[in-house]
Amino acid sequence: MEELNVSQIMKRIPEYFNPEEAKGIEAVVQCFFSGEQASNWFVVIKDQTCEVEEGQTDHPDITIKAKGEEGVKLFTGEMDPMRAFLLRKVKVSGDMALGMKLLNLFDRPY
Secondary structure (H helix, E strand, C coil): CCCCCHHHHHHHHHHHECHHHHCCCCEEEEEEEEHHHCEEEEEEEECCEEEEEECCCCCCCEEEEEEHHHHHHHHHCCCCHHHHHHCCCEEEEECHHHHHHHCCCECCCC
């Protein structure tokens, strides 16, 4: 299998979104990736839809920071989100209760 990069993963996030799980949830998630795959992305969840844009937003509800390689592992299911957070491979700030809800809104693609 071809090795995936941050850009490929982020563009495909809406494909793995579970709209039924997102009833009543409105959120903006900012993702900052560093390292060789450095890039910024934000995810908007509103009205049971999910959109992803490259760039930065002014008022995210939650911010996720990770090295690009760690982000790929996180989003593909190769790394457990809670373990990644506890080991400080991923840093999360903002609405932590929302962060826990986000875990149920997406299927892992691989």
